[in-house]
Amino acid sequence: MTSTQIPTRYDWSYQEIAAYFDLPFNDLIFQAQSIHREIFDPNKVQLSTLLSIKTGKCPEDCAYCSQSNRYDTGLSYEELMEVEAVVEAAKEAKAAGSERYCMGAAWRSPKGRDMAKVTAMVKGVKALGMETCMTLGMLNKDQANELAEAGLDYYNHNLDTSPEYYKQIISTRKYQDRLDTLQHVRDAGMKTCAGGIVGMGETRDDRIGFLQQLANLPAHPDSVPINQLVKIEGTPLDLTLEEQIDSFEFIRMIAIARILMPYSYVRLSAGRETMNDEMQALAFFAGANSLFYGDRLLTTDNPESSKDRQLFKRLGINNEEHVIDDLSDDGLNGDPQTQSVSAGTSENSLFYNAV
Numbered sequence: 130m131t132s133t134q135i136p137t138r139y140d141w142s143y144q145e146i147a148a149y150f151d152l153p154f155n156d157l158i159f160q161a162q163s164i165h166r167e168i169f170d171p172n173k174v175q176l177s178t179l180l181s182i183k184t185g186k187c188p189e190d191c192a193y194c195s196q197s198n199r200y201d202t203g204l205s206y207e208e209l210m211e212v213e214a215v216v217e218a219a220k221e222a223k224a225a226g227s228e229r230y231c232m233g234a235a236w237r238s239p240k241g242r243d244m245a246k247v248t249a250m251v252k253g254v255k256a257l258g259m260e261t262c263m264t265l266g267m268l269n270k271d272q273a274n275e276l277a278e279a280g281l282d283y284y285n286h287n288l289d290t291s292p293e294y295y296k297q298i299i300s301t302r303k304y305q306d307r308l309d310t311l312q313h314v315r316d317a318g319m320k321t322c323a324g325g326i327v328g329m330g331e332t333r334d335d336r337i338g339f340l341q342q343l344a345n346l347p348a349h350p351d352s353v354p355i356n357q358l359v360k361i362e363g364t365p366l367d368l369t370l371e372e373q374i375d376s377f378e379f380i381r382m383i384a385i386a387r388i389l390m391p392y393s394y395v396r397l398s399a400g401r402e403t404m405n406d407e408m409q410a411l412a413f414f415a416g417a418n419s420l421f422y423g424d425r426l427l428t429t430d431n432p433e434s435s436k437d438r439q440l441f442k443r444l445g446i447n448n449e450e451h452v453i454d455d456l457s458d459d460g461l462n463g464d465p466q467t468q469s470v471s472a473g474t475s476e477n478s479l480f481y482n483a484v
């Protein structure tokens with residue numbers, strides 16, 4: 130990251146954000162790209178790998194999620210993984226070029242008995258020299274402190290959508306609960322990863338409200354995942370939603386997130402599998418500079434790592450840490466990343482929980 134004079138603001142108004150949405154597309158993308166290259170190397174992306182460490186039987190009712198025990202999605206339950214298996218999978222992700230290892234558990238919040246195991250996972254992955262991230266549901270102050278003491282770098286907890294639309298999506302925890310968890314994470318000294326999902330039937334007003342919430346948090350999230358809804362059979366959103374979000378509206382979300390939170394890593398997250406190369410390239414141009422890397426995002430497909438590397442090569446994009454290898458000696462079968470996301474758990478146990 131280079132030094133810059135671009136200010137960080139926490140007082141974005143609804144009208145200001147709405148005005149960005151109303152800009153002609155090219156003007157918006159130009160502004161976002163101009164800010165992006167002032168702060169970041171525009172040809173580098175940060176790569177994270179995501180592993181499900183406990184899958185399914187979540188008591189929450191998030192209307193998009195295959196892991197909720199309220200919906201019949203056919204997902205197999207997997208109990209909390211062993212520490213050694215998690216560290217082994219992280220090693221392979223590192224070998225494949227991933228810099229950050231994200232571990233997700235389908236919990237409302239971690240139980241006391243789980244904390245020893247998850248903190249051991251953090252220590253094990255940190256010892257490999259990787260950054261660590263977890264998403265375990267809501268945290269109280271003590272849990273946040275415990276994770277921070279173990280060395281956890283990032284904690285993911287998404288706001289999901291606007292406060293107004295939120296009640297259409299989740300009834301088992303309040304928007305304020307999410308804000309409180311993020312506060313505990315910040316107070317404990319960890320970095321935050323917070324974003325949400327678009328294409329859940331929300332209006333543009335909701336998208337504005339959602340970005341306004343993120344951009345006016347006491348500190349901008351260090352990572353801002355912008356997910357495009359992937360409809361999962363058996364979930365309420367699969368049954369009720371007919372239309373997909375317009376591609377240009379999605380790119381506008383990325384661009385405006387970049388403008389409002391100029392120093393954050395904006396992550397192109399779930400939904401990439403349905404995006405063509407051109408749309409992903411446009412998302413990078415709009416300011417996305419972080420990706421989940423690997424063949425599965427928890428419950429949904431993600432582009433194959435080899436396909437990602439081909440795309441990066443065609444675009445001249447590199448990993449923040451090192452040059453991404455070409456594919457001359459590495460097909461899918463030999464891809465260590467493919468092995469890493471499958472390690473320790475069956476394929477259908479890898480889930481997406483809006484990380």
Ligand code: SF4
Binds near residue numbers: 189195234237482
């Ligand atoms: S998104 Fe997270 S909290 Fe919500 S049902 Fe899925 S696993 Fe549970």
